[in-house]
Amino acid sequence: MKTYLSFVLLLTVVDKIFAGNGEYWNYEDHGPYTWSQTYPECAGWRQSPLNLDYFDVVYKKFPPFVFSSSFDRPHVFNLKNNGHTVVGELPTGMPRNEIPQLSGGDLPGIFRFTNFHLHWCVLLGESPSEGSEHTINHVHGAGEAHFVFTNEVTKQTAVFAFIITMLPEGESSAWEAYVHNAVKLIRHGTHTQFVGNLMKLMENGNYFRDFWRYNGSLTTPPCSEGIIWTIFSHHIIFSYNELQALSLNVLHKDFRPIQLRNNRVIYHSTLGNTADSLRYCFSWLRAMPTIFIIVIFLDF
Numbered sequence: 001m002k003t004y005l006s007f008v009l010l011l012t013v014v015d016k017i018f019a020g021n022g023e024y025w026n027y028e029d030h031g032p033y034t035w036s037q038t039y040p041e042c043a044g045w046r047q048s049p050l051n052l053d054y055f056d057v058v059y060k061k062f063p064p065f066v067f068s069s070s071f072d073r074p075h076v077f078n079l080k081n082n083g084h085t086v087v088g089e090l091p092t093g094m095p096r097n098e099i100p101q102l103s104g105g106d107l108p109g110i111f112r113f114t115n116f117h118l119h120w121c122v123l124l125g126e127s128p129s130e131g132s133e134h135t136i137n138h139v140h141g142a143g144e145a146h147f148v149f150t151n152e153v154t155k156q157t158a159v160f161a162f163i164i165t166m167l168p169e170g171e172s173s174a175w176e177a178y179v180h181n182a183v184k185l186i187r188h189g190t191h192t193q194f195v196g197n198l199m200k201l202m203e204n205g206n207y208f209r210d211f212w213r214y215n216g217s218l219t220t221p222p223c224s225e226g227i228i229w230t231i232f233s234h235h236i237i238f239s240y241n242e243l244q245a246l247s248l249n250v251l252h253k254d255f256r257p258i259q260l261r262n263n264r265v266i267y268h269s270t271l272g273n274t275a276d277s278l279r280y281c282f283s284w285l286r287a288m289p290t291i292f293i294i295v296i297f298l299d300f
């Protein structure tokens with residue numbers, strides 16, 4: 001009995017140390033505030049995530065994104081609990097011309113799909129106060145979906161991010177099948193398969209026109225910089241039960257807190273519609289105090 005107990009204890013310890021493919025980081029005792037001790041880049045000047053808003057941004061017209069047809073086709077994804085999240089990847093032997101491919105939107109070159117994964121947090125009440133990585137006007141969504149793409153020539157990474165909004169039960173989404181499979185991946189290293197369509201996961205009715213763009217980093221160690229972030233205004237909908245099932249079965253939480261902006265430019269795409277022009281008008285309100293001071297100054 002004693003031997004058995006020590007064995008279990010040893011296994012638990014080993015499991016903790018090597019949680020995440022032998023990488024020494026997590027979201028608990030070796031959480032985000034300690035990462036830079038092992039991964040110096042995590043203390044860099046161009047880190048992610050950031051807070052985003054509609055006022056402290058530069059409005060800019062972006063060319064539309066161009067998606068290859070394989071984006072809107074069902075694919076068999078390998079889902080794996082990598083110790084930090086559940087990551088969805090295409091089979092390694094997949095013919096290159098079938099791998100979904102992205103360009104346009106001022107991305108430098110052609111980017112191929114690499115993986116998708118989520119960030120979330122255990123839900124304590126009906127309205128989430130954390131879970132997403134980026135915040136909008138300092139407000140967190142219940143979670144965040146990341147679609148990671150790689151430019152095979154420059155090795156640069158671009159990420160499409162969608163904030164997850166929680167709706168009451170009864171809503172079913174393209175993510176239902178994902179959750180059904182992902183919640184079985186309780187232990188680190190376990191994997192399963194899931195048939196999904198990337199366009200549907202990014203949701204119909206999303207025209208990929210309304211987004212923020214900035215230069216940041218991976219939100220997990222090694223926190224490498226030079227990542228092109230595109231965060232869409234369009235949210236992805238999950239039900240309370242779907243999110244709760246993920247956080248209770250797989251991981252309690254896996255999001256990194258907001259990082260310093262350090263004078264980085266954040267662009268927001270302009271659509272050329274009324275709502276957007278209004279926002280653009282209001283963005284000038286920021287300048288009001290300055291104008292006011294100048295008026296007072298001229299008065300004397």
Ligand SMILES: *[C@@H]1O[C@H](CO)[C@@H](O)[C@H](O)[C@H]1NC(C)=O
Nearest residue numbers: 213214215228264265266267
């Ligand atoms: C990101 O950095 C690159 C290289 O320095 C620069 O060309 C590009 O304009 C930057 N993009 C944004 C959104 O700041």
Ligand SMILES: [Zn+2]
Nearest residue numbers: 117119146219
């Ligand atoms: Zn991510």
